[in-house]
Amino acid sequence: MKRNTWQRDAVRAALDTQLGFVSAQNLHSSLRTTGSHIGLATVYRALSDLASEGEADSLQSPEGESLYRACSSGHHHHLICRSCGLAVEVEADDVEVWAKKVASLHGFSQAEHVVDVFGYCSSCVPAVKESA
Amino acid sequence: MKRNTWQRDAVRAALDTQLGFVSAQNLHSSLRTTGSHIGLATVYRALSDLASEGEADSLQSPEGESLYRACSSGHHHHLICRSCGLAVEVEADDVEVWAKKVASLHGFSQAEHVVDVFGYCSSCVPAVKESA
DNA sequence: ATCGCTTTTGACAATCATTATCAATAAGCC
DNA sequence: GGCTTATTGATAATGATTGTCAAAAGCGAT
Ligand SMILES: [Zn+2]
Ligand SMILES: [Zn+2]
Ligand SMILES: [Zn+2]
Ligand SMILES: [Zn+2]
Numbered sequence A, B: 001m002k003r004n005t006w007q008r009d010a011v012r013a014a015l016d017t018q019l020g021f022v023s024a025q026n027l028h029s030s031l032r033t034t035g036s037h038i039g040l041a042t043v044y045r046a047l048s049d050l051a052s053e054g055e056a057d058s059l060q061s062p063e064g065e066s067l068y069r070a071c072s073s074g075h076h077h078h079l080i081c082r083s084c085g086l087a088v089e090v091e092a093d094d095v096e097v098w099a100k101k102v103a104s105l106h107g108f109s110q111a112e113h114v115v116d117v118f119g120y121c122s123s124c125v126p127a128v129k130e131s132a
Numbered sequence C: 001a002t003c004g005c006t007t008t009t010g011a012c013a014a015t016c017a018t019t020a021t022c023a024a025t026a027a028g029c030c
Numbered sequence D: 001g002g003c004t005t006a007t008t009g010a011t012a013a014t015g016a017t018t019g020t021c022a023a024a025a026g027c028g029a030t
Helices: A006-017 A024-033 A040-052 A093-105 B006-017 B024-033 B040-052 B093-105
Strands: A056-060 A066-070 A077-081 A087-090 A109-120 B056-060 B066-070 B077-081 B087-090 B109-120
Touching: A006 A024, A006 A040, A006 A066, A024 A040, A024 A066, A040 A056, A040 A066, A056 A109, A093 A109, A093 B093, A093 B109, A109 B093, B006 B024, B006 B040, B006 B066, B024 B040, B024 B066, B040 B056, B040 B066, B056 B109, B093 B109
Parallel strands: A077 A109, B077 B109
Antiparallel strands: A056 A066, A077 A087, A109 B109, B056 B066, B077 B087
């Protein structure tokens, strides 16, 4: 049977304080900073559980890290800031339709999709000037 | 200046023989199997170069591996078989529009998107029966 | 074809995220 | 309070990717 531990609660709580997606490593650091003595492996396990129970969304960063976020339930997608990690949940009805269509059109079954938009949010105005 | 080596050509050629996305590790194995003595690091470097030059597409597998494929030029997306790796290039005009709209709507700039559909192709009929 | 300068290679070490181990700990239940 | 067993956490192990650097190979000039 699944047991309730303060560690699980701590991870849930820590995730809730986050505005955007975070890695297990980062969340572990945060927790340590706040005085918690939780172990790294436990954070990994808790996040993995939360994700499979649908209490958190997870995605792969372009660099290949697994990132997590406490999310509203139901299928949705994200607009993510590459700088601060801020994530906005967005509807994507058009995309849902497209994905379904494209899969059936090519005879693919059990189709799932990965759809994320990465950019810089308005607070993270990119300090990049292309042309001088 | 960029030099032409047989290693780069070998990687390009090996990529062309692949129907779907492959990892650097796998491509290296393939090459070795065919008698090539190319080094692993070189395969990584070549793939990375090809990707940044637009000669290959790359994406992160759900497991976090970087996968590559020789692709037609121009922006497009993929429908990928989870079993055999077969990849089909698909148009996604609806998605392009959606992505642009959603980014600007939330004040995000320099937006890029990750859009991939994973499923089982018709040849890889899933041997899974849900209900007995 | 040879020389010389630079890029590229490749064997190997180093990173880094994630997972596996496994004895010690602590839920949930009596 | 005890029992049973899931969970924890320090640490080792794994596995993909990148860094190192001396040796090898392009390429333009001779
Ligand atoms: Zn979400
Ligand atoms: Zn969707
Ligand atoms: Zn493609
Ligand atoms: Zn697109």
